[in-house]
Amino acid sequence: MNLIKAHLGRLELESPVTVASGTFGSEYFELRSDSDTALLPQSALGAYVSKTITPQPKAGNPHPRLWETECGLLNSIGLQNPGLQGFLNEELPRLRELLEIPLIVSFSASSIDEFCQMLEALETSDGIDGYEVNVSCPNVAREGIAFGADPDVVYELTSRLARITHRELMIKLSPNVSDIALIAQAAEGGGATSLALINTLWGMAIDWRTGASRLPRKLCGYSGKGIKPVALALTYKAAQAVKIPILAMGGISCWQDALEFIYAGASAIAVGTANFSDPGAPAQITHGLRDFCAVRGICLSEIVGSVR
Amino acid sequence: MFFELRAPQQQDRLFKPLSIYDVAGDRLSFFIKVLGAGTKALADMKDGDELELIGPLGNTFPLLENRKALLVSGGVGYPPLAWLKKSLPASTTTIHLHGGAGKDDIFPCEYPCTDNGSVGHKGFVTDLVPELIKRESIDLVYSCGPLPMLKKLASMCGNIEHYASMEAYMACGVGVCYGCAIPVGDAFLRVCKEGPVFDARQIKWEEL
Numbered sequence: 001m002n003l004i005k006a007h008l009g010r011l012e013l014e015s016p017v018t019v020a021s022g023t024f025g026s027e028y029f030e031l032r033s034d035s036d037t038a039l040l041p042q043s044a045l046g047a048y049v050s051k052t053i054t055p056q057p058k059a060g061n062p063h064p065r066l067w068e069t070e071c072g073l074l075n076s077i078g079l080q081n082p083g084l085q086g087f088l089n090e091e092l093p094r095l096r097e098l099l100e101i102p103l104i105v106s107f108s109a110s111s112i113d114e115f116c117q118m119l120e121a122l123e124t125s126d127g128i129d130g131y132e133v134n135v136s137c138p139n140v141a142r143e144g145i146a147f148g149a150d151p152d153v154v155y156e157l158t159s160r161l162a163r164i165t166h167r168e169l170m171i172k173l174s175p176n177v178s179d180i181a182l183i184a185q186a187a188e189g190g191g192a193t194s195l196a197l198i199n200t201l202w203g204m205a206i207d208w209r210t211g212a213s214r215l216p217r218k219l220c221g222y223s224g225k226g227i228k229p230v231a232l233a234l235t236y237k238a239a240q241a242v243k244i245p246i247l248a249m250g251g252i253s254c255w256q257d258a259l260e261f262i263y264a265g266a267s268a269i270a271v272g273t274a275n276f277s278d279p280g281a282p283a284q285i286t287h288g289l290r291d292f293c294a295v296r297g298i299c300l301s302e303i304v305g306s307v308r
Numbered sequence: 309m310f311f312e313l314r315a316p317q318q319q320d321r322l323f324k325p326l327s328i329y330d331v332a333g334d335r336l337s338f339f340i341k342v343l344g345a346g347t348k349a350l351a352d353m354k355d356g357d358e359l360e361l362i363g364p365l366g367n368t369f370p371l372l373e374n375r376k377a378l379l380v381s382g383g384v385g386y387p388p389l390a391w392l393k394k395s396l397p398a399s400t401t402t403i404h405l406h407g408g409a410g411k412d413d414i415f416p417c418e419y420p421c422t423d424n425g426s427v428g429h430k431g432f433v434t435d436l437v438p439e440l441i442k443r444e445s446i447d448l449v450y451s452c453g454p455l456p457m458l459k460k461l462a463s464m465c466g467n468i469e470h471y472a473s474m475e476a477y478m479a480c481g482v483g484v485c486y487g488c489a490i491p492v493g494d495a496f497l498r499v500c501k502e503g504p505v506f507d508a509r510q511i512k513w514e515e516l
Contacts, residue, residue: 022485023480023484023485024484025480025482025483025484027480027482027483027484028482028484031362031482051486059495059496060486060489060496062491062515063476063489063490063491063496063515063516064476064477065477065486065487065488065489066477066478066479066485066487066488067477068321068322068477068479071320073322073479075479075485075487077485077486077487077489080486080489080496225320253320273479275480275484276322276323276479276480276481276485277314277319277320277321277322277323278319279362279482
């Protein structure tokens with residue numbers, strides 16, 4: 001019996017462990033350890049979440065785009081991606097060929113109409129199991145966070161998208177809002193079947209010698225270990241506010257971290273920045289959770305949201 | 309070509325991308341300058357310590373025959389050019405210029421240059437390039453070093469074939485995160501995947 005089976009809306013995942021959009025690619029499946037075993041077998045993941053795609057190709061933000069801090073990572077990638085057609089023509093056929101696990105496609109756009117057109121185009125393709133609607137990227141001027149901060153807009157967007165698809169419809173929320181519970185309820189009310197949270201926090205770094213921002217766009221996204229307590233609190237707040245399942249992320253790097261999020265109310269979790277410093281982390285988390293459940297004699301789903 | 313390296317006690321930090329300095333049999337060499345905590349931890353390693361590494365990653369300099377090549381490096385750009393020099397076919401002749409702050413930053417080459425004049429030419433490597441290109445009928449340039457040096461060099465090389473090995477902050481090192489992308493031609497290309505070696509004539513230096 002699979003003690004760590006997870007339910008994410010319309011999807012049943014063999015492991016609650018997934019990957020955060022933008023921090024993962026199939027390149028990680030190719031890495032082999034010195035004993036020549038796969039560092040990350042696909043079977044360790046419950047689902048594959050693509051990098052966010054947008055209607056048109058996006059070149060991304062100026063260089064440099066990264067700054068490592070004591071306990072996290074600042075990024076300003078700017079959703080560099082090949083656009084919808086590039087994804088459908090090249091990336092999707094490759095992923096369909098490669099993947100043995102569910103594929104969740106992350107996408108973003110700059111108007112509700114555009115979001116709907118994207119979804120209609122994606123709906124015509126086989127091999128997609130669900131969507132992550134990215135309304136929360138802090139690193140682009142038009143797409144992203146402009147949408148995710150307003151409950152009315154999230155409600156309208158979600159309602160329109162929900163009419164188009166019967167696949168898993170997950171809305172990715174930003175932590176950079178005054179009340180995440182309101183946004184979560186708006187997405188649920190509109191017909192989202194799950195929520196993903198959190199996207200990156202606002203972050204910034206400045207060279208104290210010169211006064212120059214480390215990254216050209218100044219404000220950027222902050223992720224990694226440092227944001228874990230924030231992500232955990234927001235997972236708890238959102239889980240208290242809605243009944244749909246939550247895919248939680250933010251600073252998770254080991255199975256103990258993952259358990260904290262599950263107690264806080266997450267049905268599944270995603271590994272993001274930790275992939276960079278430990279490409280085997282998702283596999284270790286899956287093994288750790290499996291062992292934990294076996295030792296305790298429980299199913300992981302029993303403890304979702306059971307924080308005392 | 310490079311590896312991502314990490315010393316013990318650095319598990320929570322990102323790997324450090326480091327160019328290959330030498331390959332002899334089954335032995336790989338890296339030549340590391342201590343710049344921060346990550347490189348210090350690498351430099352402090354003792355025999356028997358366990359090094360984490362991912363690689364080999366990225367592309368290599370094209371090894372062209374029958375050329376008169378100028379090798380231009382600055383600071384931590386020395387190791388990849390030292391390995392290149394050993395790898396080039398005998399029919400290609402090389403002149404290596406290397407620049408650094410002072411004599412501690414200078415390693416074997418034909419034209420050392422230092423900011424403080426303690427060894428070789430006092431000033432930048434690029435001070436010597438135009439004259440050498442003319443005098444030695446240079447038809448190929450390979451480079452690696454700090455951005456201001458590379459920019460200046462690229463502006464001096466005109467249409468001469470020029471390959472630059474670029475540095476960039478990296479998160480994944482394997483092509484996943486697009487954190488290291490730089491403007492080349494009409495796109496942002498990943499230093500870790502499409503690079504680190506690029507045709508310098510294609511790099512949009514003004515955007516860097």
